[in-house]
Structure formats: C-alpha cells, structure tokens
Amino acid sequence: MLIEQAAYANRWRPVSPAAKGLFAANALIAAFAASTPSTAAIIAAVLMTVTVLGAGIALLSYLRVSAPALLFLALGCLSLAFSIDVGNGGPVLQLAPTGWHKLAEVGARSLGALAALLFLILTTPLIDLIALLRRLKTPELLLEIMVLCYRMLFVFSVAIDETLTAQSARLGYASPRLAMRSLGELAANLTLQVWQRAHALHVAAQARNNDGPLRFIEPVFPHARRDCCIAALAGSSLIALALVLR
C-alpha cells in the first residue's frame, strides 16, 4: 500500500507514464551495461537520488519499500559468495573461488536494476502502467486479468478487514481456540465471497452491455511528447555514463 500511496502522491504523477517507462527502461540497460561494480553502484545511487529528490518520494518510504528486495538480494549474494565443497571428508563451507568480484558485479547490477524498477513503480500508479501496457499492445487477456486482480485486491483487503473487525468485536479472537475457529470461518466466508463477487462483477459488466473484451479509455497526458524527449535524453545519458566510466 506504501507503493500505492507514493505512486499517487508523488510530484511526477502528471508526467506521461510512457516517459517514465522509457527512462526506467534506459536505466535498466545502463545498469546491465555498466562495466564495473562501482559504475553500477553509481547508477543505482543516481536513480535513487532522482526518485527521492526529483519525484519527491519520502526517503523513509523509499527505504521501507526497498527493504524486502534488498534482503532478498543480500541472501542471493551470500549464497553466491560461498560454495559447499563435498570433496574430502564431509561438506566444507568455503569462499567461492570467483567470490568477491562476481559478488560485487552481480550485487551492484541488481541494485541498479532494482532502483530503476523502484523509480517506475513509485512514480506511476498501476492504472497508468496498465494503460501504457495496453498502448504497447500487450495481450488483452493479460491486461484484463491485471485490471480485475488489481481491483479485487482492494475489494478483498476491505472484506478481510471488515470480517476480522466484525469477528474481533464479538470476541472471536479472545482465546487461541476461538482464534483458530474464527480464522477458519474467515477463510470459508472469503471463499464464498470470492465466488459471489466474481459473479456480481460479471452481472455488472452485462448490465452495461458488455459481451466480450473489457475496454476502457486511455488517460491523456498533455505534455507526453515533451516528457518523452526529456526521458530519452536523461536515459541515454545514463547509458553513456555507464559506458564511459570504467
């Protein structure tokens, strides 16, 4: 939900999502093109600065959003750093031969890629991203699933919240035994709700004369062309930076 809030409240919300997508794509390329770990790290730092200072995302929320991914990255790096040698007399944990260099390279590149993606999702609401994907001719079915899942996510988080509150209000979680029981009922109730909601949405679509693909209009961004030019410039200078720094 933090991502959601940032995406709606940031300073670059009115910027065309195509431009932001372009910049993020360029940044991804730059992160992979970076020849040394330190270059990739610099790119990651630049992207982070742009996101925090440029788009005005609070540093704290930036860190909180990136924390799980960073943890995951750290675990991955650790497993790369060590290898288990099962040669003579039982498994031995040892530092992998290609160890540090490989580690720094992969770690820094991933960091750069992560920063590029964070830039995109923290500045662009999913609704804009979906509209962008639609313009890029993503298969209709995939988009419809995305739209429905996204909407249902919120409908369900409300449903879970309400059911939990209603259960707690009547002491449903007063003891471990009761809690188990209530949780079971919650799950059963939600299953039923999923089914009912899906049916209700189908009926609602029919009521508005739908008989096939779900179609929506695309939002208009007044300065899309200008935004894209700026994004292309900024993006290519990132790539240039990645190639020049050695």
Add this chain to the structure above:
Amino acid sequence: MSAPLLELSQVSYRYPDGSVGLKDCSLAIQRGSRNVLIGANGSGKTTLFQHCNALLRPQSGAVRYAGSAVDYRRAGLHELRSKVGMVFQNPDRQLFSASVQEDVSFGPLNLGLDMATVRQRVAGALQAVGMQAQADKAVHNLSFGQKKRVCIAGVLAMEPELLILDEPMAGLDYAMQTDLLTVLDGLHERGITLLVATHDIDFAYRWAERIHLMADGRCTASLNAQELGDHSQALADIGLPQPEVISLYRGLLARGLLPAVPAGPAPRCAASLLAMLAATNHPKESPCKIA
C-alpha cells in the same frame, strides 16, 4: 395514455435455492415519468430491477419494452441494455476498473462508440455528478458516496432512455442527497424515464409522480403520488406509514388552521405546507387582542 415504456406482466422468478424473488408481479412504467418502487427488505425490488435489464429472465410471465416483448437473444439484449441503464445498490459490485475515468468509459465503449464521443460522454457524465475533479483517481480511494456517484456517471454516459437506481440515497449525506436529486431532476427534464427504489416514503411522496408498492415479490399497488393520501390502507398493508406531510396537513385541517376547501392540491413537502399556512388568514389568531 400510450403504451407503457416498460411493462412486466405476471412475472415470476424463483432463485435456485428456492426463495421467491418475484411472484406474479405486474408493473407498468410510462415514458418520461418519475417512478418510485417502495417495499420492505427482501420484497423483491432488486430482483424486479434485474428483470428490467434482462439480467434475469422471467420463469413465467413477460417483460415488454416499448410495446414489444424482450428478445433474449444476443442482439436483443444489446438493444435493451443500451436503453435501460441500471445503477446497482452496492457500488463495489458495479465498479471494476481501476480508475474513475476508465470505469465511466466502460459502458459507452461497449456501445461501440468512437473514442472522441466516449471522451465527451465521460466528461459530461462526470460533470453531471460533480466528479470531474476526481476523474483520474483510483476507485478504491473514493468514499462510499463518491463511488455511488461514479456508478451513476457510468450509467449516465450510456445515455439510457430508462434509468433504474437501486436505493441511490442510502449512505449519502444530506448535501449529496440534495445534489443527486438535482441530477435526477435534470435527467427528468431531458426526458429520461426514472425508476428509483427507496425505503423513504416521505421522499417518494415529495418526488415521484407514480409510486409502486411492493411486498412479497409482488407489486401490490401503483398509485399516483398525488392521490397517496386516499390510499393509506394500501400503505398500511405493506407496513408503511403515511407520509408525515399528509398527517400534518390533515391535523391542521382538522383544527381549522387551514381552509376546509383547499385552494390547490394537497402539499407534498414541508415547504409547500408552510407556504400554504403562511398564505392563510387566521381569524382566531392572537389570543391577546385588546378589546
């Protein structure tokens, strides 16, 4: 009187679990009129509405639109649903796109209109319900009342001939209710036929031209709102009281505070009752007259 715009004759519908939705229900809606459907919880209002839009198909009886029986094949359904718009009771069951603007555009695009027309209609519909400022917002970030307005806009954008609203006032604050009434009056002036479900008899009496009473899956009576005062028994039969204004008006008449031979029709809201009272000379007034 010409043939009704929408007519249900002896429609019955039983849900798969055996509960009765409608039972021999007959109802006629005249073109261009303001109608209210009033009845207790579970009396079948929502079920009836779903028949109007062919979301449910009667198990017996018939639904006629503009004089001809509804055609339940694909083309017929498309035709009917582009003329009959329905706003659902629960907005979360109607809205399924992520953003306000997208959701409102859903209906018009289904009608096969081109992009430019759709944009125009979306803007117009959002304007009509006063939500143009929120056009780019995500649906889940709206308040209940705002969601309701988006639902209405989503149907308005299809420019239906008959607009059906299932308890549109429930959950709205006073200002939103007043606004919604203004919207509805505007639609009525444009010639759109309105059918509204409600539990509020005072609102029904004040606003509607025809009031349809429902109980146990049947329409028990269809009355001209103006004559509601003469049908207190029909109201009592389905457990509803007289509108307060009627009781008040009768009380004032009985005490001689209003002329026994009324100048115009009975008042239908507090304001017109007050106006009537103000226009009357009261001979027995001012007890402290100086002799």
